[in-house]
Amino acid sequence: MGKALGKEKQMDVQKLIQEKKQKRNVTKQFEKVIPFLLLLCAVISVLTTIGIVFTLLRESFTFFSEVNILNFLTGTDWSPWTGHFGVLPLITGTLLITVIAVIVAVPLGLMSAIYLSEYASDRVRKIIKPTLEVLAGIPTVVYGFFALTFMTPLFQNFMELSIFNALSAGVVVGIMIIPMIASLSEDAMSSVPNSLREGALAMGATRFEVTMKVVLPAAFSGIVASIVLAISRAIGETMIVTIAAGASPALTFDPTRSIQTLTAFIVQGATGDTTFGSTIYYSIYAVGMTLFVFTLLMNLLSQWISRRFREEY
Template sequence: MSAINNQNGFQEDSRRSLDKKPSEDITEKIIAAILFCCGLVSVLTTFGIVIIMFQVTFEFFQEVPLSDFFLDTKWTPLFAERHFGIWPLISGTFLTTITAMAVAIPLGLSSAIYLSEYAQPKVAAILRPAVELLAGIPTVVYGYFALLFVTPFLRNFLPLEIFNAMSAGLMMGVMITPTVGSISLDAIQAVPNSLREGAYALGITKLESIFKVLLPAALSGITASIILGISRAVGETMTVVIAAGQQPKLTVNLMESVETMTAYMAQISGGDSPRGSLNFKTLYAVGAVLFLLTLALNIVSYWVSHRFKEKYD
């Protein structure tokens, strides 16, 4: 009987396909063509940006040797005595990024664990949108909050400069917390309940099951959220422009003013440097370094998510 039913169903599907109007086929082909063009536009736009960026970067390195760019420890392309060492900008970028992740990882992961394992469904339904609302606040607001509130408050206890890496990094961490928390929450909730029940059946506590069962099982998603947060911090602009300052220094002191790669790019984009000048070309050289850093982080995130991905039946 099942074979007869399957045969009848196949005949009905074949009859429906034959009954399909030619206008429907044309409509589907038009929709498919439109969607393909939309995808093609995004791909071509990306290729165009990359080609133009590296073309101008190549022109920059025809005037500035690679040794000066990667071995010099000073970055003063706008001064009379020019130096083109990229390391002060990389140092400022990683200094603020490390500070931000030191805030975002514990806060984001803790909020994800609470919302997934401890909060009541009604409470979680209220708190999760409230946490994710932080991601919708404009970054310029975070920057001014860091400059006008966080820095004056911290200066009561620490000898901070007006513009410093610590305040900018702390506010970036708060800003990135929803990114880390939301993706980590999805990863933890994707772990099957059978693992939780099996852990409880062995007699371990909920806290032990979280750290010994759930977090290892959701490791790929949590790691991907952290790397995505790092990429977000590396590419942040307005917060560091306002709160961290524009003094490129090769330092690890969070209390000093620093300049990140994105802050320098925002400075050059202001229009003070003539188009085609060497100062203007530094914008593309720094942008190329930033592009390669974020590309490397995305590749690592993709590799980690597939390397440690757990599959359950």
């Protein structure tokens, strides 16, 4: 009886060992499969990029087989419904909005960053910084509504302004990108080591002089990168300009007039009764391609600046 029990136990142990081994094998297989599954996830983002480039290129090529690419790039009349596809008015429209936005956002954003990084106490910074970031979280359609129903009537008190105009749209786009410049520049300034500031202060410099002559030069690359990134955001901004800047492409730098940007045309072209496969349908992609190239250049420039001119401490 005792012997039999012992044998049974032995068998049991061997079985257990075998099971354990099998389990370990399964785990090992599993361990090998997991990285591949995760890699598949990572590849999706690459596929997205390829998809974007492929889409824009293919449809743009179809467009350029119908419209001469030179006429597209140098034409000064954009009225697709009568067959004129010169993209320059859309580009100047986008530029106009961007310039106004930069004029508003760069001084305000930079000065906010300086205040937060150099002057504000910790307590004040902890209140103001998140509040500024709320501005960045507000949907752009809300900004558009505000530009159309508040900014434009406000400006109309002081000047002749059409209902849809580049000025109020540009100003509101500028306010939208303030938090971006402020936040990224503040990060750049905060990472300037205190020893530099203390050195300058010990030499008798005022806080303002320390900021201008020590902190700003040291944080220069980060500041410029943040501005370029903000410009890229302003170029790609869609809803504010669609709602408030109008839909009349014009080769003008007069901010009181109604204009159309690259993004606003894409919205107009996609929502109107554009039929699939028409020249107008393909023109959306050619305009999208132009927009994509502009923003990509800006993003790459921003990354290059922050890499190339970074001061390491």
